[in-house]
Amino acid sequence: MDLQNLFDMSSLFLQQLVNGLTVGGVYALIAVGYTMVYGVIELINFAHGEIYMFGAFITFHLITVYKVPFFVAALVAVAACAVIGILLDIVAYRPLRNAPRLAALITAIGMSIFFQNLALIKWGAQIKSYPLEALPPFFSDVAVRIGDVQVTWLQVFILATTLLLMFALHTIIHRTKVGAAMRAIAQDKRAAALMGINVNRVISFTFALGSSLGAVAGILVGVFYNAIWPTMGYIAGIKAFAAAVLGGIGSVPGAMLGGVVLGVAEVFGAGYLSSQYRDGIAYAVMILVIVFKPSGLLGKAMIQKV
Amino acid sequence: MPDGQPMLKLENVHTYYGNIHALKGVSFELQEGQIGCLIGANGAGKSTTLMTISGLERCKEGTIEFLGKPIQRIAPDEIVRMGICQVPEGRxxxxxxxxxxxxxxxxxxxxxxxxxxxxxxxxxxxxxxxxxxxxxxxxxxxxxxxxxxxxxxxxxxRPKLLLLDEPSLGLAPLVVETIFEIIAEIAKEKITVLLVEQNANAALQLAHYGWVLETGRIVLQDKARALLENPKVREAYLGEG
Structure with missing residues (x-):
């Protein structure tokens, strides 16, 4: 093997790694939404992928219909998705809080289908893309170039946003009162209520937080692939859910790690095996985790003393 | 009867778990600064009484007054804000x-x-x-x-009223002693205490007033000293006779 060949191979590797981290960061953003909601109410919120889709579409709508600048549109969309998340909980899940878990799960699937169809009615089934002139022009410029490896400003932006949001999330969960309340509710709802915590309000906050991050992910992906469609949340949601399971459902650092691992695995699998395996890898990872380590990479076994 | 407004007043409180009628008209009053003690067997409704006061279970009938204000329809977190805090069973x-x-x-x-x-x-x-x-x-x-x-x-x-559910449960005798000493000290700091215990002997020695709960009803109430002397109580709850 000559030197040039080796160089090509390592630059391919590096390129894949950067792409994998970008995709993985986005999965992580969605996955924390699943895991946080699961943490506080033990529900897999299957409509979470649709919140991600709404993030992308509301931004699109604001840009194309109201000619709102990109960043303003994105912020409004994130706020709107936070509200949608809160309403989703109040309307669909709260009445079922003490019902069998299967009822809430089926409701979640129902809300997912409902949201998809709402988007189909409003925006149609065709793939849409953000008008290029509306996006910040620097997005497509190359930020770093090492040999054949290219990183665009958009990728830098995605990675930086993801890191910043993860850091902010960690701070909220571990350094604020409401974060402590979230963790308390995840461990013992009734005891939390006995401490004077308004449990429903904290659950609403959790939905708002998870939905905001999901919306950001939707917007980033929409810009990255420049394609959005009403069922885009389905596959992304499944993958992020797989990432959450991989990390250990209920564990926020686990969801972050799971997202990144899954993203990297997927891009490498697509690059070195075949791009047709791309979506299958998420499922393979999920199956392996469930078989060999059901609590996930960072999932914690319960400590209980009587 | 002691004078003044009681700190806590339950009147004819009925609580259900599904179809199970757990509290069948519980009434009692606890005066400010005192230690009150609910004793009774497993399943008598002691914990249910505390959970109903804290608002985590809802009474179907009856009233619960805290410092003269009805609280039976108030949200659990508001009840904590008003000054009632519970140490639940099992910690x-x-x-x-x-x-x-x-x-x-x-x-x-x-x-x-x-x-x-x-x-x-x-x-x-x-x-x-x-x-x-x-x-x-x-x-x-x-x-x-x-x-x-x-x-x-x-x-x-910083509660005005502290609800304690079975603080001695599953603890070694020496630890139980420490816990009860601390409860006595807490009460000296003008925190009113409502204690639920199966360890009736220790609880009644600590308390000012006691109520005996049987299958959702208060069947006996008296000063704690008097309950300790009561032959029925001694037989049923103090392991004598």
């Missing part, structure tokens, strides 16, 4: 939060940082063992330490 500390975080959650409703710090010092004064373990996870503590943490956590809300 229910947060196992994966540190001891410090557990204690600070007790002060969740408060905004006075200086006061919270003072109370933290006071609680750690009561329970020096907790001071050594502030950054440990709650779940790593021994049973007795967890009970101390649960009581300390409740005190952090």
């Amino acid at each position: 229910r500390i947060f196992p994966r939060l540190t001891v410090r975080e557990n204690l600070m959650l007790g002060a969740y409703i408060r905004k006075d940082k200086d006061g919270v710090q003072q109370d933290l010092d006071r609680v750690l004064g009561y329970f020096p063992r907790l001071a050594e373990r502030l950054s440990q996870d709650g779940g790593t503590l021994s049973g007795g330490e967890q009970q101390m943490l649960a009581i300390g956590r409740a005190l952090m809300s």
